[in-house]
Amino acid sequence: MTDSFSITDLAREFDVTTRTIRFYEDQGLIAPDRQGQTRIYGQRDRVRLRLIMRGKRLGFALKEIRDLLDLYETDRSEITQLTILINKIDERRDTLRKQRADIDATLEELDLLEENCQQELRRKSG
DNA sequence: ATTCTCACA
DNA sequence: TGTGAGAA
Numbered sequence: 511m512t513d514s515f516s517i518t519d520l521a522r523e524f525d526v527t528t529r530t531i532r533f534y535e536d537q538g539l540i541a542p543d544r545q546g547q548t549r550i551y552g553q554r555d556r557v558r559l560r561l562i563m564r565g566k567r568l569g570f571a572l573k574e575i576r577d578l579l580d581l582y583e584t585d586r587s588e589i590t591q592l593t594i595l596i597n598k599i600d601e602r603r604d605t606l607r608k609q610r611a612d613i614d615a616t617l618e619e620l621d622l623l624e625e626n627c628q629q630e631l632r633r634k635s636g
Numbered sequence: 637a638t639t640c641t642c643a644c645a
Numbered sequence: 646t647g648t649g650a651g652a653a
Binding site for chain 3: 566
């Protein structure tokens with residue numbers, strides 16, 4: 511009674527739509543029990559949902575999050591689980607740094623372009 | 637209010 | 646990675 515939730519309960523709690531929660535189920539990230547065909551979520555699903563949201567904040571793909579989640583259930587020794595997570599973290603940092611490098615490059619190019627424009631403007635008006 | 641499916645960005 | 650619509 512206190513540890514089972516409807517899809518709307520969890521949708522409100524995590525500020526997502528019910529569609530999104532069903533979508534995550536389709537993608538294999540959660541597997542709630544059923545009463546007939548309506549989904550009944552337990553604390554286990556709730557915890558997984560919380561981990562999913564954190565993974566999303568950090569920019570991990572749903573597939574990655576699913577793999578990590580699966581590890582948590584199957585792998586009894588947390589050592590391999592943790593090393594894999596650390597690898598994911600390193601990967602993520604890498605792609606973010608590359609994105610930042612791309613953004614910096616674009617910013618610089620914009621600076622150069624504007625400089626040319628300002629120069630042209632001065633030539634034509636001044 | 638919930639579920640599923642198909643389509644769509 | 647989700648959303649919208651239609652039907653049950």
